[in-house]
Amino acid sequence: MSNRPGTRSAGRPSAAATEGNPPGNVTNTVTLTQEQFRQLLEAASGNRVPTAPMANNNAPAFSLSPALVNMNAPIDFSTSEGTKLNKEAIKSLPLKFDVESRSINTFNEVLLDRCSTTGWNNHMADILTIPTSTGDRNLIRDFGRITMEEVRNHCNTHINQQTRQAQHQYQMYQCLMNSD
Numbered sequence: 354m355s356n357r358p359g360t361r362s363a364g365r366p367s368a369a370a371t372e373g374n375p376p377g378n379v380t381n382t383v384t385l386t387q388e389q390f391r392q393l394l395e396a397a398s399g400n401r402v403p404t405a406p407m408a409n410n411n412a413p414a415f416s417l418s419p420a421l422v423n424m425n426a427p428i429d430f431s432t433s434e435g436t437k438l439n440k441e442a443i444k445s446l447p448l449k450f451d452v453e454s455r456s457i458n459t460f461n462e463v464l465l466d467r468c469s470t471t472g473w474n475n476h477m478a479d480i481l482t483i484p485t486s487t488g489d490r491n492l493i494r495d496f497g498r499i500t501m502e503e504v505r506n507h508c509n510t511h512i513n514q515q516t517r518q519a520q521h522q523y524q525m526y527q528c529l530m531n532s533d
Contacts, residue, residue, distance in 0.1 A: 418470045424477035427517050442471040443527035450532060461493050464529075468493070473525055478517035480525065483507045 414422045420438050429435040448463045450456070468474040474481045474491075481492045485503045492499065511518035 418472070420471045421475060424472055424475050424517060427515055428520050438471075439524065442467070442524040443531060446528065446532040448532075450529075461496075465493055467528060468525075471521070471524065472517075473521045478521055480507075480511070480518050480521045 419434070420428075420442065428438055430439060446460075446463050446467060448456075448460055450460045465474075468481060472478055482489050483492050483495075483499050483503055484507060485499055487498070490499050490503075492504065508522060511522060513519070
C-alpha cells in the first residue's frame with residue numbers, strides 16, 4: 354500500500370482524493386519540483402510563461418522535405434547531402450511542357466509540387482513571390498499579371514549573391530531546361 358495520501362496500491366483514488374468531485378472524476382497526485390511549481394505559479398499569475406525544456410542538440414531537425422531544413426543558410430554543395438539536394442531539385446519534371454496553352458495549368462501544378470519539395474516557395478528563401486505595382490504575385494500562378502521588368506527586378510535582388518535564393522533560382526532554371 355502506498356503511503357502517499359489520496360492513493361491506494363491498486364492506483365485507485367481513496368475516498369479522500371475524490372471527496373467533492375463529481376462521480377467519475379478522478380484526482381491524480383502530481384509531483385512537482387520546487388522550480389516547476391514556481392514556474393507554474395508565475396504562469397498562472399501572468400508574470401511569465403514557462404519555458405520549454407532545452408531541446409536535445411542531437412535531435413534531428415523536423416522538415417517535410419530534406420531541402421526545407423535550415424532554409425536560412427545556402428546549400429553546401431561540397432557535401433554529399435548538398436549534392437543530393439541539388440540533383441533532386443534540377444531533375445526533369447515528370448511532365449514535359451509542350452508550349453500548348455491547354456496543358457499549362459497541369460504543367461504549373463507539377464512545377465508547384467517541385468517548388469514545395471525544394472523550398473523554392475518557402476517564405477525564408479522564396480523566389481516565386483514577385484513584388485509588382487499591384488502587390489505581391491506568385492510567378493507561377495500569376496504569370497500573366499507580372500511584367501518581365503518586375504521579374505528581372507526581383508531576380509536582381511539575389512543574382513550573384515551567396516544566398517539560398519540565388520541557388521534556388523539557378524536550380525529552377527536547370528529544372529525547367531531539363532524539362533523541355
